[in-house]
Amino acid sequence: MTDALPTDFASTYPATVTEALRDAVTAAFPATIADLTRLVKIPSVSWAAFDRAHVAASADAVAELVRGLGVFDLVEVRHAAIGEGADAAPGQPAVVARRAARNGRPTVLLYAHHDVQPPGRDEDWESPPFEPTLRGDRLYGRGAADDKAGIMAHIGAIRALTEVLGADFDLGIALFIEGEEESGSLSFANFLRENREVLEADAIVVADSNNWDLETPALTVALRGAVAFRLTISTLAHASHSGMFGGAVPDAMLAAIRLLSTLHDADGSVAVEGLRSADLETPEYDEAQLRAEAGLLDGVTPIGRGTILSRIWAQPAITVTGIDAPSVANASNTLLPSVAVRVSARIAPGQSDTEALEILREHLEQHAPFGAHLAIDGIELGQPFLVDTSGWAVAESNAAMTDAWGKAPVEIGVGGSIPFIAELVEEFPSAQILVTGVEDPDSRPHSPNESLHLGVFKRALLSEALFLARLDARDSTS
Template sequence: MTDTDEHVQPKTSSSDSAIRDAVAGSLPSTIADLSRLVRIPSVSWAAFDPAHVRASAEAVATLARDTGVFESVEVLQAPIGETEELGQPAVLATRRAKNGRPTVMLYAHHDVQPPGKDEDWDSQPFEPTVRGDRIYGRGAADDKAGVMAHIASLRALTAAVGNDFDLGLALFIEGEEEFGSRSFANFLRANREALAADAIIVADSNNWDEKTPALTIALRGNVTFRLTVTTLEHASHSGMFGGAVPDAMLATIRLLSTFWDDAGSVAVDGLTRHDGVTPEYTEEQLRAEAGLLPGVSPIGTGTILSRIWSQPSITVTGIDAPSVANASNTLSPTVSVKVSVRVAPGQTAKDAQAAIQRHLTANAPFGATVEIDDLDLGDPFLVDTSGYAVGEAKRAMADAWGVEPVELGIGGSIPFIADLVREFPEAEILVTGVEDPHSRAHSPNESLHLGVFSRAILAEALLLGRLNDASHVASA
């Protein structure tokens, strides 16, 4: 990392043309390497075999070593919280900056979501399959394509200028982002010196569409938890006591319904909104991208993108209760649900959690016992767009895609970014990505648009080439 704070950037790089040729020429081998990564079922959730995540980390480490640009490549783990339990393996590869050049951290993650049911996929989830202009498979977009975007951009830079360049690098490929990045903060602290950077490229976000790039400048935070509602010491016959005894399902339904108003907007006192400008986005576009059924209306108020980017949302993502097939005429004594709260930029997750807790306590029906556990928090994120690296990233995107980038908000969360901000407060954080609105990350038939992939690699490679050419002038 440099010790300067004033940067003078070249308008173009002498390596631009060679980088373009290298990205185009190596795309088939890049897709082949991506396919090999997708075949490794690196699900980081506790119920899945951690050997696959280890194998994925080793494969990424081999790709990093084979670039020939790093002085050190390691597969490392860090403890989870205050425990001795280790998180999933991550890859850390480093190269020192020379001659006053900046250091760039390249972040992505090699773990993936569970595939779900095979029958919901049109092809096997861990067998990458090209159909049309997309490659399908779990992790093909989120986020093994992010991993390969970093590797491919480094290959292109090396092909253009050789491997004796001056840019400093810290490649950090995490292994448990899909399981809450539980050891992330400890990993940063343990490897802070190796990871210190002037700019951080987080390749784990979306683009506006298949033809228009985006730089993510706002992310909602999250509060996720298990809510357990109890009304009875034991189950009782619904015919004998129904109508006089409130069962837990009734209490849960009544309590959950207080989260929203009649328009479907969040109605929890203390959850705030962010006042941000949003691009035009029609209901027709929402229907096409989200799969909204005919006759089903969108919820909320305000512009559609403000509802997704700038307002809180609450979703019940799971219910533990008797299944329909096993249902008996019984009053349920207890019901548990999984609740996901998205927190608008400008509010901390801790404050949002407190607001939710107050709401649940105040609205518990029939005197039901309400308990929260399995709690995860992640703060929202807003980018300062005035920095030099942001400007250079947007210019590289425009040159690679032939279209000016959109400044994008994301309704989802990347909670670990708050950890990056805390550990590296002077670094500019650039949230980029290889996904598009039809990638279906986390869903069956996840896919990567190959044109988006190629342009995203080129944009990053151009940015790295220009940062490598950058001269630094120490401030007075």
């Protein structure tokens, strides 16, 4: 370990500290990747149908890494209940840690999650999902990018900071590595309330987003909200022979097709009156880039109106993500009495999730064909979010990213949702929120062949190390 540098960077910062941190990140990078691969090997899927023991093992592995940093006064694996009452189920394990700020320095909360999405079919992967594999500049595996790389960005940044400043730096750091983000963060609100003293901070870094491209960092400033539910459409008390009654009796599949078609205009834009769009400026992004990143097949045209990024960041979207109905292999000549679908809507910043749910419910009820009966359950909600970019934390983060990448960051929106950010804001209303990430447009989180670009990861890690160093030199009252 090098001798600790002064925390007054008036003469030496940023050049001296920047280069020292860059060297520290580079020297430790092979060990950082080795730690990441060990985490990726743990199949920590937090969905109810999967073994909770793997999520527990993942939490323990993360806690061991955090303890190994030697800078925290507290490191524990903790749970919170899902819901209220004696019968409330336990949530998945999370790792929390804290060191107190000293000498007027601020405290920063670093968030990531150690649970992952289910891998899907093994045959869709070029290498096994839980056997991390390096091909070219990318590390492949489930969770390699989303979000175990986020964890290692925090770990690696603190390691570099300790190597350069020594373990006795003044910055306060809280750490929250969640264990159920991919399954809805169902115990999140309870966890925040129960662990408020451990997690309270002046700034919060959520390392669970994207960068603009391989060479350009990004700060996420807009997130769409989410409304999802199961919709059951019923027209018959029981199944009937399609030859005997077809043509006179509406089956549930016909009603479902007709009803779902009312959700979109002919060009694919959302046609639900009352779902609003946000007024966001968007960078240049053409159809060719969309085709390359989304995998559009030849001849398939994009949908919607307005700039492409406004469709993704600032307009509502509705997708049917699943259908419960007989498979083609099991199809019989039967009029189906009921069909269930999973509807997933993304809500533009500026509209509440509860308002959007009621608008969707009203639209479906008004457009139900043939008097079909509708039932909605399994509701999941998430608020959209807009980042206030006027605070000192954003300024420090932008400067750190510029030094690390050699380019100023792009402010971006994300079409996906991180609903728990609204809960962070509710619990810590005075904290400044930063949404950063280690991913790039080809990381393919949630999909087969998820991967992490090592160059992007290294620059993201250095960005965070520089950000922490800047905060360690900052008076929390300024």
